[in-house]
Amino acid sequence: MSELVLDSVSRWYGNVVAVNDVSMRIGPGVTGLLGPNGAGKSTLIALMSGFLEPSAGTMTLDGERVWRNVEVYRRLGLVPEREVSFAYLTGRQFVQANAELHKLSEPRAATQRALEEVDLEGAADRTISTYSKGMRQRAKLASALVHEPQVLLLDEPFNGVDPRQRMHLMKLLTRMGEQGRTVLFSSHILEEVEHIARHVEVVVSGRHAASGDFGAIRRLMTDRPTRYTVRSSDDRALAAALMGQPSVRGVSLETPTGTSEVHVEVTDMGDFARALPTLARSAGITVRDLTPTDESLESVFTYLVQS
Structure with missing residues (x-):
């Protein structure tokens, strides 16, 4: 079981502060990272995944610093919000490339498993350029799951996903949480979080606003x-x-x-x-x-x- 820990983490760009003195613990189960657009959710996920260096504070996974630590990627999967840039590849090629980067012993088998897990095997041999936005989201998810990480970070994973795909993805994330994996996904939509995450972390304008049970925080919002x-x-x-x-x-x-x-x-x-x-x-x-x-x-x- 893995735990992400942010200790007084800040990130700024010149005079612009994107994340300001955030401390939180993300443990096993499904956690929703909730906040309005521009709140700093994407920056936090980039910090957690090691794609950004904290300007101040520390970001660790199971006690190890994430920044410039290649070993953490064996335990971590990332589904970024930005679009897949390898549109000329088929979905299968895209996922298998990640399996080979991780030096998995059976990359083809791992690729097939990941494609089936996200319900994309029927379109796996089409180029990504022909995919809908929802299908591209699932291709990114399959790539992130191919090495079976203990920690999964997803940035606005439901964007562009149709209702059937949304329910499939929600069930998948719920199942991963029940298996003891650490799953964190960001959203600016309360209803998405309510369906699958009992624990939430709320950020507003780069600051940590609230942490805890979704029901209690939702009641505070309603009141x-x-x-x-x-x-x-x-x-x-x-x-x-x-x-x-x-x-x-x-x-x-x-x-x-x-x-x-x-x-x-x-x-x-x-x-x-x-x-x-x-x-x-x-x-x-x-x-x-x-x-x-x-x-x-x-x-x-x-x-x-x-x-």
Whole structure:
């Protein structure tokens, strides 16, 4: 059983800090690396896999430094987000090339096993240039699995994968975790992580925001206040009426473009959704527009960091 350990790891490019003082442990099982786009997930995976040197801190696999340590690649497999650059090869040739680089005793047999494992054997003898994005993802995964690594790192592995392939991949990663392998995959989509990872590491703007059970962190995200913009036939009267609602934490009346709008911060979305129509009708107000202003995943993570 293998464990990746990041100890106060930072990575910067000139004046740009991509990862800032991150410490975490990634052990056996499936771990989700969760965060909005641009959070630093790809940089962290590049550091874990030894493709980037930490600017500060240490990155180890089972106590051994990863950077410039060729031996760790016998235990580690990487599925990068970037596209396969060997499009002129067939899927089989691409996977077998990695088997031969690892000097496996039976590269052809290992290649066939890996292709079957990702459900790509039917298209194995076509060139990668003819593959869909989902098929190219599976070719990368087969290449990463050909030497049966104890640690598997995947950067946004579900991008471009159709629903059937997605379910197959989720089952494969779950099975590997149950076998005691260390599997970490990054995603900016909560639902992808929820299906297969009970343990998550959350990063926002290069910083480590949260770590632990997915359910507990998900509840914290769900409990965040929700913000709406409301436009109506009488915004001033609506704002005054909303201030008395128990589910409303804050109300402001603003005029950004000459026309007024009400900004509302809500602690209970369900209660607010039920109360607003009744409140407007009783006051003789017509609600013309109701827009959530912080539904993006990034706003959820930002709230998590600040809470």
